[in-house]
Amino acid sequence: MNQNRAAIILAAGMGTRMKSSIPKVMHNVAGRPMVNHVITACEKTEINNINVIVGPNMDTLSSSVSPHKTIIQDDRNGTGGAAKIAQKNLNEFEGSIFILNGDGPFITPGTLHNLEQASQKTGLAVLGCEFDNPHGYGRFITDGYHVTAIVEEKDCTDDQRQIHLANTGVYCVSGKHLFNWLNKVTNDNAQGEYYLTDIVAIAAQEGVQCAYATAEEYEVMGINDRAQLAQAEKIMQSQLRNQAMKNGVTMIAPETVYLSTDTQLGHDVIIEPNVVIGAGVKIGDNTHIHAFSHIEGASIGENASIGPFARIRPKSKIGNNVNIGNFIEVNRSEFKDGSKSKHLSYIGDAIIGEKTNIGAGTVFANYDGFNKHVSTTGEGVFIGSNSTIVSPVNVGDGAMVAAGSTLTQDVEQDALAVGRSKERILSKWAKKYRDRNKK
Ligand code: UD1
Ligand code: MG
Numbered sequence: 357m358n359q360n361r362a363a364i365i366l367a368a369g370m371g372t373r374m375k376s377s378i379p380k381v382m383h384n385v386a387g388r389p390m391v392n393h394v395i396t397a398c399e400k401t402e403i404n405n406i407n408v409i410v411g412p413n414m415d416t417l418s419s420s421v422s423p424h425k426t427i428i429q430d431d432r433n434g435t436g437g438a439a440k441i442a443q444k445n446l447n448e449f450e451g452s453i454f455i456l457n458g459d460g461p462f463i464t465p466g467t468l469h470n471l472e473q474a475s476q477k478t479g480l481a482v483l484g485c486e487f488d489n490p491h492g493y494g495r496f497i498t499d500g501y502h503v504t505a506i507v508e509e510k511d512c513t514d515d516q517r518q519i520h521l522a523n524t525g526v527y528c529v530s531g532k533h534l535f536n537w538l539n540k541v542t543n544d545n546a547q548g549e550y551y552l553t554d555i556v557a558i559a560a561q562e563g564v565q566c567a568y569a570t571a572e573e574y575e576v577m578g579i580n581d582r583a584q585l586a587q588a589e590k591i592m593q594s595q596l597r598n599q600a601m602k603n604g605v606t607m608i609a610p611e612t613v614y615l616s617t618d619t620q621l622g623h624d625v626i627i628e629p630n631v632v633i634g635a636g637v638k639i640g641d642n643t644h645i646h647a648f649s650h651i652e653g654a655s656i657g658e659n660a661s662i663g664p665f666a667r668i669r670p671k672s673k674i675g676n677n678v679n680i681g682n683f684i685e686v687n688r689s690e691f692k693d694g695s696k697s698k699h700l701s702y703i704g705d706a707i708i709g710e711k712t713n714i715g716a717g718t719v720f721a722n723y724d725g726f727n728k729h730v731s732t733t734g735e736g737v738f739i740g741s742n743s744t745i746v747s748p749v750n751v752g753d754g755a756m757v758a759a760g761s762t763l764t765q766d767v768e769q770d771a772l773a774v775g776r777s778k779e780r781i782l783s784k785w786a787k788k789y790r791d792r793n794k795k
Contacts, residue, residue: 361405361452394460397468427445435550436541455529467526480530480555482503505557506557508551524576605626618637625639634650643662675690704728705731707731707732718742755767755769755770
């Protein structure tokens with residue numbers, strides 16, 4: 357770990373344009389809060405001293421970024437004010453301090469390294485971008501080589517507003533200078549806020565030049581509203597799918613498949629159209645996910661077949677060579693190697709033994725209205741169609757359950773359980789019934 361890098365991530369704003377009751381940076385992109393994407397980029401850059409500036413009452417945000425430190429900014433008086441309160445954690449720190457926005461989830465370690473390189477000479481560099489439409493961004497005033505000032509859109513002259521090279525809100529500043537400069541920032545501007553951007557002009561007055569690096573526009577995209585959130589999702593999904601295909605996953609209609617940032621896919625996995633993979637999923641080699649399946653928080657082994665129309669819910673573990681067919685819901689359950697459930701079943705809180713076959717329409721009744729109960733089956737068990745297992749029930753190795761049974765007690769090894777009323781045959785009853793009702 358490099359001890360000489362720290363970060364301040366600005367995330368105290370509620371993001372009013374999101375019209376949300378949760379902080380803006382807690383909205384997910386590809387199954388992970390946007391601020392956590394920023395943290396991942398910092399971690400990959402070997403920045404281990406990470407400080408997140410949050411607003412009051414943002415406990416979910418603090419726990420989402422934990423174990424990294426959070427500092428509460430009570431008075432949201434601007435980006436300069438926000439960065440300044442990190443002084444209490446970084447006062448003695450003399451290495452590179454990166455400052456980033458919590459709402460920019462695409463920033464990459466490569467760009468952070470470039471920015472740090474640019475900052476080496478004077479201890480100050482800022483990341484810019486040639487925006488197609490720079491509206492809303494602070495414009496870079498340059499002497500051709502260095503940034504001499506950053507002027508916010510609202511403070512720009514008409515000429516300055518024509519500049520496309522603008523501020524992405526990412527900085528790399530030497531810890532030896534940062535807080536000296538921040539302490540000189542005032543709120544004498546159009547918005548009455550303490551602007552972080554003013555450190556550039558303050559440094560210039562002290563004869564310290566500000567270098568800059570640039571990045572692609574998508575990488576520095578800031579998310580301010582739900583439309584931009586959807587656009588970010590689209591970009592990140594496309595990145596994740598391309599990466600998966602590069603690693604040896606087949607997708608028949610990639611644009612219809614949704615992955616999560618932490619999705620782990622083995623080689624020769626085949627994913628058919630319209631599959632949604634939520635957070636926390638791992639799928640082993642040669643497994644085939646058929647169309648319209650929904651999987652989250654589950655691990656799936658090798659050579660398995662899932663769906664079409666399967667739903668695998670969190671805390672489920674599917675082994676190797678398992679076959680989960682159409683309209684199967686698996687919830688907090690384990691399927692050991694070679695087991696099967698191919699049609700129309702609910703498997704909740706169950707452990708299914710190796711090579712066990714669960715017949716069509718089987719339901720594990722795991723909930724009694726107050727508590728959830730666990731059932732198990734041993735190895736090589738056969739559960740006949742349309743059975744109801746009223747949990748907790750343990751079915752021993754090699755046992756069989758007659759179709760249509762309702763099980764309420766354990767079944768011993770190799771036994772047959774028949775839990776249904778005896779069939780009666782009433783000879784000629786149907787004919788007599790018809791004759792009786794004939795007009
Ligand atoms: C800021 C920059 C602008 C740049 C743009 C890039 C300033 C003055 N302007 O403008 O040059 O082009 O970002 O996106 O810095 N925040 C706090 N506490 C506060 C205020 C803001 O933590 O008191 C956080 C916000 O949650 C957000 C980040 O700082 O994550 C940026 O704030 P925002 O208000 O979006 O700044 P912009 O006006 O976009
Ligand atoms: Mg912004």
